[in-house]
Amino acid sequence: xxxxLVTLEPMRIVGFEVRTSVRExxxxxxxxxxxxxxxxxxxxxxxxxxxxxxxxxxxxxxxKYESDYNGKFSLLAGVVAQGDDVPEGMTSVTTEGGxxxxxxxxxxxxxxxxxxxxxxxxxxxxxPQYKRAYTTDxxxxxxxxxxxxxxxxxPL
Numbered sequence: 001x002x003x004x005l006v007t008l009e010p011m012r013i014v015g016f017e018v019r020t021s022v023r024e025x026x027x028x029x030x031x032x033x034x035x036x037x038x039x040x041x042x043x044x045x046x047x048x049x050x051x052x053x054x055x056x057x058x059x060x061x062x063x064k065y066e067s068d069y070n071g072k073f074s075l076l077a078g079v080v081a082q083g084d085d086v087p088e089g090m091t092s093v094t095t096e097g098g099x100x101x102x103x104x105x106x107x108x109x110x111x112x113x114x115x116x117x118x119x120x121x122x123x124x125x126x127x128p129q130y131k132r133a134y135t136t137d138x139x140x141x142x143x144x145x146x147x148x149x150x151x152x153x154x155p156l
Contacts (some may be wrong), residue, residue, distance in 0.1 A: 003101035006100050011095045012080070012081040014080075018074070039077075050082055058141045059140050060075060061095065061137075063095075067134075093136075098152065099154070102150055104147065105119070137152055
């Protein structure tokens with residue numbers, strides 16, 4: 001899987017946010033992300049923000065990195081904001097504008113999710129042309145069987 005370099009404008013994402021780490025997510029008793037997505041579905045975030053808009057896919061926004069992938073980070077499960085309002089109890093975070101590497105895949109979930117993230121890990125483990133910026137990274141789910149992961153980068 002070869003990533004594609006893209007330049008993106010900032011986007012504001014609205015939804016529910018948790019603070020976690022990869023280590024915490026490995027243990028069922030401390031994992032927060034599954035519960036976050038359960039809340040996203042239960043409280044109908046997409047429908048509340050987007051209405052019946054079919055071009056309003058779910059977004060997982062990684063931000064506020066403590067260091068790198070080993071440290072704590074915030075994850076917001078939401079959608080691209082459709083206006084200025086932020087519903088009560090939700091949070092709004094704006095992505096950084098700039099260069100991202102786009103990794104894409106399609107197929108049944110969660111298999112494609114693991115496959116695309118494995119591609120991200122493999123790319124950055126081999127002396128790549130770009131290094132991770134750890135500003136904002138995000139997953140977009142344009143369809144039930146499609147995933148686009150955007151990783152913020154800077155040239156070496």
